[in-house]
Amino acid sequence: MKRIQSIAIAALVALTLAGSASAEQTKPNILFIFADDMSYETIGAYGLLDIDTPHLDELAKRGMTFSHAYNMGAWNGAVCVASRTMLNTGKFVWNAKSTNLKSYSQENRMWSQRMGAAGYDTYMTGKWHVSVSAPSVFGVAKHVRAGMPKQTPAGYNRPKDEEDYRNGWKPWDKKYGGFWQGGKHWSEIVADDGVEYLKQASEADKPFFMYLAFNAAHDPRQAPKEYVDRYPLDRIEMPENFLPEYPHAEAICGKNLRDEKLMPYPRTEYAVKVNRQEYFALITHMDDQIGRILDALEESGKADNTYIFFTADHGLSVGHHGLVGKQNMYDDSVRVPFMMVGPNVKPDSKLEAPIYLQDIVPTSLELAGADTEGVDFKSLLPFLDEDAPASDKTEHYDSVYSSYIGTQRMISKDGWKLISYPKIGVTRLFNLTKDPQEMNDLAANPEYAAQVKSLTKELEQQMDDLGDPMTSLTSADYQGK
Template sequence: MQSPLLSKLIRLFGALTLASVYSAQAAAEKPNFVFIIADDMSYETLGAAGMLDIDTPHLDSMVEAGTSFTHAYNMGAWGGAVCAASRTMLNNGRFLWQAQESTKPAIENKQMWGQRMQQAGYQTYFAGKWHVPHATPVSLFNVTKNIRQGMPKQTPAGYNRPKSPEDYAEGWKPWETKYGGFWEGGKHWSEVLADDSSEFLTTAAKEDKPFFMYLAFNAPHDPRQAPKEYIDRYPLDRIKLPKNVLGQYPYADKICGLTLRDEKLMPYPRTEYAIKVHRQEYFALITHMDDQIGRILEAVKSSGKADNTYIVFTADHGLAVGHHGLSGKQNMYDHSVRVPFLVVGPGVKAGAQIDTPIYLQDVTATSIDLAGAPDESIDFKSLMPLLRGETTQHYDSIYGAYMNRQRMITKGDWKLISYPTAGVERLFNLKKDPNEMDDLAQNPEYASKLEEMRTALTTLSTELNDPLTQESSPKRVKKRKK
């Protein structure tokens, strides 16, 4: 006859064994996540989007295999390094002005993205560009490799170029390894990330736990360096100038500054030659990155776990590279605030397109939702209701900000850009004017629409705890420069 103590131990052991079985089953049912993010990649730079003559066959295959969000936005930045704000929001799940203050508390409360996924039972991996102030991925992910804290080092020779074909012939060239940057360490950083990703996936395939991978390219950020064969794929006669090209943006000195690092990459005034060379290098680096993404996609397939894996590709913001006479991302035009956003995975409709506006950081809430650990402390929204076709509604309007110098609201077909320090407003009908060239702010026919958008921006700014009080009024707005 068993003693009461022995019976209790047997029951306890049985319960623990059963619990571990259920736990293993639950882990097996959870989907895996591969999150791939680029740096400085505009929404227009996908070949499948049909806007530019650019080669991105592997990303195009994701478009075919999954769902594309055509209007994915970054909310903005509190400083010139827009990626730092974008990636901070991504990792702590808070809207712009809350994110600026919440990284340290989020780490302490185990609320950073990698920590949340670990708590949900995931084996977590990180490699590539980080750039989140006051945080290090080593303490937030189970496995890390080749962490790049910021951009590849630029050199003086990489600025204010090229002034002419002769200047180009004698100056900085993207394939020359002597300039370091992406070539620092002896192997192009995009190729290193693909190596690390494949290694992670080989290991993860053998794990019982579901996996979460955060794979962050530095490309196509400057210095835009790629092997010469990729540059050669884009002869200058293949490159078309943007329709909204300008020699210099009329408010550049007020909204970001002519001496801003990104704006100093190209000479002033912007010339057709310089813009084409920079876009050549931009496209080449994107195509080179696309080939590395192809290696990652193949590694997912080879892992044997593709059927239960969500793959998301996006970027932390876009880039001008000649649009509106601008070079960088420190502006509120779509070429700089909109990014690609592709989702492939179980139950995701193939070849589908969703035009509902989202924030790119919604991926954080989405992954946590699918991991079975939703958290109300995350400001962003899960995309699953959109992906499942349960709704077409998400955010009423989209907000954008850059320091105290720029504000933006996109609502329906309309966009209002406000430059508080310059006393200027710009109003665009995005449906009729997708290149944002026809400013309607001074047109009396649109006075009521302008006032409507001002009110909407003020309301949204208040909701988001914007530190800058919006006080735009007709009396305060200067006459637009010609």
């Protein structure tokens, strides 16, 4: 497989590079656009929600979309920290947690550093949230943001009812700061930075690696009023799997977890609709900023030799299953949108093969001819090669694993998902083919006992293979901190 993959990579890169003047100039540019808290369902072109994302829709038509891209889990409540650490190290979740990032970056092993060593100008703007500084690993880093825009007390436990909404926090009110801190919306600043850099890159000889990281669609879900007005509440549909309260919420993440306190308990239709209205508005506003970046790429003259990747660090519930945050194992939280556009990428192609969002790392490194030693994730380039063996695609990952601290473990395989809550001895089983909304728990049905046993065994094997600090699902012995 390695030899076939190497041949495919060489062929792809050779085609991409053909006709250019110098070795450095012929390498493809990499434009990585990264969202925060953005569920797989929030792309209009996917037809899952009534949401406006025209620029991302167009990107999906131009390239390849992976419908089942996952995040591998988290070792604390800030799921983005684990996701972004995995992304920038190329390490699986527990390897990423144990990696000494200061030493790792000093050895020039971070994603951007590997790209730089391959002859790339490296540029970053926006959300970082990794424990080494962005300026230390990128050639240029502008407007590096913390984990989230500052939330205010008024942004929590809302809205209780219509009167509370009328008298309370508004997403377009700049006095609350957050995305408005500094006077200009942070999504617009990411786009400004990206457009500015692309104007400079149009005159440069070296290839570029751009890491454009939006804080959207993380809370506080703030957007200009005209974007909120595009989503009157009668346009917002309630999630089919809505619950006023998830029965295991306290055990799996805690009702006092920051994310879960954004919306009142018990969840109401009104509160869910308002929160989803603001979520969609922030995504549509970000989509317009992405459109500006894509226009600037075209104007730069570099588009034909550029691979564009779009994804998010994890999803978000916003009312699904009675949950609000991303600290759970349901698809709305662990699955993200994922698109790849560029030379030799078949337009409007859709793949259901399970991947991890961090597979972008070896993919881009191989396109750049960069070092991939020590990278745990797998390249997606075999999916671009029509002559690659089918097994390289269908068995990219035999199963998908995810985790959350010491309270949740998950495995998804062949259309089935098993979720384990070891500390309370609860197992949940879903047939994703027949029940994509994960509403019908089959774990207690004797007819599926063998399925539960098989997936539990495989999940525990995955835990062993990945160095999971939880030694057993039955003992719930968690060695993490």
